[in-house]
Amino acid sequence: MKIATWNVNSLKVRLPHVLDWLAVNQPDALCLQELKCENKAFPLAEIEAAGYQAQFNGQKTYNGVAILTRQPLTDVSFDIPGFADEQKRIIAGTLDGVRIVCGYFPNGQAVGSDKFAYKMAWLEALTAWLRAELLATPKLVLAGDYNIAPEDRDAHPDWKDEIHVSVPERDAFKALLGLGLVDAFRLFEQPEKSFSWWDYRMMAFRRNVGLRIDHLLVSPPLAEKCTACVVDKTPRKLERPSDHAPVIVEFA
DNA sequence: ATGGCCACCGAGGGTGGA
Numbered sequence: 089m090k091i092a093t094w095n096v097n098s099l100k101v102r103l104p105h106v107l108d109w110l111a112v113n114q115p116d117a118l119c120l121q122e123l124k125c126e127n128k129a130f131p132l133a134e135i136e137a138a139g140y141q142a143q144f145n146g147q148k149t150y151n152g153v154a155i156l157t158r159q160p161l162t163d164v165s166f167d168i169p170g171f172a173d174e175q176k177r178i179i180a181g182t183l184d185g186v187r188i189v190c191g192y193f194p195n196g197q198a199v200g201s202d203k204f205a206y207k208m209a210w211l212e213a214l215t216a217w218l219r220a221e222l223l224a225t226p227k228l229v230l231a232g233d234y235n236i237a238p239e240d241r242d243a244h245p246d247w248k249d250e251i252h253v254s255v256p257e258r259d260a261f262k263a264l265l266g267l268g269l270v271d272a273f274r275l276f277e278q279p280e281k282s283f284s285w286w287d288y289r290m291m292a293f294r295r296n297v298g299l300r301i302d303h304l305l306v307s308p309p310l311a312e313k314c315t316a317c318v319v320d321k322t323p324r325k326l327e328r329p330s331d332h333a334p335v336i337v338e339f340a
Numbered sequence: 341a342t343g344g345c346c347a348c349c350g351a352g353g354g355t356g357g358a
Binding site: 097098100101122124148149150195196197203235247249251252285287288289290292299301328331 | 343344345346347348349355356357358
């Protein structure tokens with residue numbers, strides 16, 4: 089099984105990239121974030137023509153998540169139960185016994201801001217919900233744009249801001265690991281300075297000044313079967329790219 | 341020089357992203 093995550097920064101703009109990427113990579117599931125489109129504007133026909141089904145949780149202008157699959161997704165759920173939130177950041181579904189949770193974690197803007205407080209509350213609610221989800225479905229993947237670089241090696245030294253690398257954010261990431269989840273990327277040897285996001289400005293991609301903030305955390309039964317996890321920088325080199333690259337995990 | 345880019349909305353510059 090092959091599962092990928094990709095923050096596309098507008099599905100409308102990036103649809104050609106997504107369709108090309110599906111054709112080349114043929115994942116069993118592709119988790120998308122930052123759709124920036126309402127459900128009624130979701131490009132379902134184009135995705136179905138590419139041989140994929142879609143479940144989506146969209147809103148106007150901001151946020152929005154989807155899971156594309158070749159086979160039907162079951163037990164689809166939306167948002168974090170019991171966490172009052174206007175922002176569409178979570179969709180989950182089950183594929184061949186694997187619970188796939190697709191999340192667009194809050195940015196947080198600046199440490200100490202209102203948006204940072206929202207980010208931390210959201211992370212706490214997510215962690216509590218996943219604790220229960222893992223009991224119900226021991227095979228689980230948490231895929232998405234976490235907006236957290238978990239360790240120093242996940243942020244280029246030129247990243248001077250606190251946001252995405254602060255202690256509270258990293259502690260929240262560790263709390264997810266505390267559920268038993270494993271960072272699939274770190275199960276394997278990786279190049280130094282492996283990132284998944286590069287600022288559009290300052291020629292950041294060409295200089296590889298980035299952050300690794302898109303992750304695939306997997307539960308122990310899946311970690312045992314994990315055979316590969318890579319960042320695919322190919323789409324970031326295209327004209328008018330997303331600022332994020334897809335990350336792919338494979339299981340035997 | 342403390343911002344440079346991109347997408348959104350909506351009709352121009354403001355907001356948010358990371």
